[in-house]
Amino acid sequence: MLLGGCRGSPSVPVTVSTNKHKVEVREFSDAVLSCMFHTEREQNPRIEWKKKGKDVSFVYYGGLFRGPFEGRATIQGATVTLQRVTQEDAGEYRCEISAPSDSISLGETNVTLKVLVPPHTPSCEIPSGAVTGSTVQLRCRDQQSIPPATYSWFKDNQPINPPRLQNATYLIDSHTGILEFKAVAKEDTGKYSCRASNGVGPPKMCEGKHMTIEDVNISAVVAGVVVVCLVIAVCGCGGFLLHRNGFFSPGHRGRLSDVLTMSLSSRSNVNYIPPPQEPQDFKHTQSFML
Structure with a gap:
């Protein structure tokens, strides 16, 4: 496997390739993103790695790793090794080789990194x-x-x-x-x-x-239904009999009111005992002459 920049034949311009476009590694392990290139005439091509997302961010630029990859990545030729990857590292990466002296001055290849996570307790x-x-x-x-x-x-x-x-x-x-x-x-x-x-x-x-x-307690359910039905039946029959006897008629309600009034009045007369009268104080209304 060719890792560094090698000059090919003069008729071949810069070319960039990878031996694995899709990389899958377990979380917290190392991920190798391969990138191989050939140049036509350029002796010192510029190597860059970028990560695609909402915005393209630099991974390797100007001979240094950038952002979250600083201090936890290495490069050999153009192949990058990311150490202890997490879900934040998953995504699509692009290796770019710039060769200003070549007839075709730019080449690139893409590598997708998928970070696998083992099961957690469900x-x-x-x-x-x-x-x-x-x-x-x-x-x-x-x-x-x-x-x-x-x-x-x-x-x-x-x-x-x-x-x-x-x-x-x-x-x-x-x-x-x-x-x-x-x-x-x-x-x-x-x-x-x-x-x-x-x-x-x-x-x-x-x-x-x-x-x-x-199991459902069928006996208890049936007993409850029977009791409810009996209560409803008794209440219904009682109300029907009272209505049949005119208990709810206006005249009956008036008579019942009179009876209640008389009963209360008689009870009031029987139970009422007037308080004893206090003797009146003797008052002089006129002076007597002896």
């Missing part, structure tokens, strides 16, 4: 309980892994195989991480956990959680 949403016959979803998600993780479910530490039949009682989506029970049964009670994997690092599993499936 977040799992597992309900603690449900009733038989209900639809239940268990969710599993790892939002940090690159490439995106795929998911598998376990019950009591045993793998749950994807259903083969269309009328299966449950569904598993390995890409979204959803385990759905169309109608849970008591035998679905158990401890559930989920594993995320993407082939970059070791798989990670969330902590298992127990889900209990219980």
Whole structure:
């Protein structure tokens, strides 16, 4: 592999190439971005590396690494090695060779860097309980892994195989991480956990959680419905009888009011005892002469 600037035949102008246009490395490892060139006559071509984005930024310019790459990158010929790359380093890079003495004075090649992230412990949403016959979803998600993780479910530490039949009682989506029970049964009670994997690092599993499936108490539901119906029936019959006897008619309401008034009046007369009168003080109204 030719790493430096070498003069080719006089009929060949500057050419730039790479032996790997797409580079994939794990996070916090080193990434080698290769760049090879030939010049026609130029003895000291200018080497530049740039990173594309919203704005083009310099990686290597004027014989020095710039910005976040300063102090953590090396160059050999025109090939650059980035050390301990992170997601911030992922993107498209361009190697440019300037040869003013050549008939074609500029050549370039592009290299795309993808930084792979191993799975993290996924977040799992597992309900603690449900009733038989209900639809239940268990969710599993790892939002940090690159490439995106795929998911598998376990019950009591045993793998749950994807259903083969269309009328299966449950569904598993390995890409979204959803385990759905169309109608849970008591035998679905158990401890559930989920594993995320993407082939970059070791798989990670969330902590298992127990889900209990219980039957609906039919007797209690029926008894409650019967009691409510009886209360409604009694209230309805009582109201009908009172209305039939004229309890709610204007005349009856007037008579009832008179009776209540008389009762209150008689009670007032019976219970009322006037207070005793105090003796009047004797007052002189006229003087007597002896």
